Amino acid sequence: MNRALVLFAHPLAESFSAAVHRTAVETLQRNGWQVDDCDLYGEGFDPVLSPDERRHYHDEAVNTVPVAGHVERLRAAEALVLVFPVWNFGYPAILKGYLDRVFLPGVSFGMTDGRVGGCLHNIRRLAAVTHYGTTRLRAAVLGDPPRRSVTRHLRAVVHPRAKTRYLALYDMNRADDVRRRAFLGRVTRQMESF
Template sequence: MTRALVLYAHPCGESFAAALHGAVVETLTARGWEVDDCDLYAEGFDPVLSAGERRGYHDLATNTAPVASYVERLRGAQALVLCYPVWNFGYPAILKGFFDRVFLPGVSFRLVDGHVRPNLTNIRKVAAVTTYGGTRVRAFVAGDPPRRLTKRTLRYVTQARKMRYLALYDMNRADDAARGAFVRRVTREMQEF
């Protein structure tokens, strides 16, 4: 049985992001996957890296202590699915804080002679399900940081064999038909993931 960690980052239950999150969880569960549904807002995840955590960042014996339960969940997953909106050309702060606090040395990467080496090789599949307020061209001009971070950085630290980046651009002007089509696309992709 495949175990997926779904990281969801949106504070509003009535949002389109919540509908996408629901489609992801329902589809993976229907496939018989074990889904660890991590709603960062509902769980009250603290995204702020403290001074003490930063000072102990490279101490492999103690750096995971403040976020040990999240590290355990990450290490127990074979798939990672991110569900979030793009805000200000980036991840929501709570999701960025998850990466800052949980993707630690000894967890997501190892330092070998000063070089970063992947360390989350238990994760074989990575997907992102997201929305952008602006057009794809606008995101491209801005460098599309969330796409690049997901498809490059996450792919590198996991060495994922399967990668999906599912984005609905121009959400600010998307009508019911466009949103419905995107939910159907996400469902299809998760059925094949």
């Protein structure tokens, strides 16, 4: 059975993000995935990189100790799915903090002779499912940092041939029920073929 780690980053159970999250998880499970559902808010994940963690950031013998459980979950996954809203043209702070604290040297990347290379070759499928308050055009004009982060930065640390999907609902501030339902349908279809 394939194992997917789903990282969910929204504090409200009644939010559209929560509906997207449920849709992704339930679809993956229906299609035979074993899902490790990591609700960062629900689990009380601390996104703050402590001074001691930063001090030992490059020491691979000890850098994972504060987040050992999360590192283990990440290393056990064959797929990584991020479900989050775009806030201020970026990740919610809790998700950014997860990346800062868990995607460590020796975990997500390594250095050999001064060259950086990805280490998460166990991740063969990568997806982000998100929504923006603004239009796609405005996001593009501003560089669309979340899309670039997923499709470039995260893509660079997983398996070199990992299938990558970025599903986004733009202009959420003006999306009606029809558009929101259509997006949930798109999430279902994409997770069915994931």
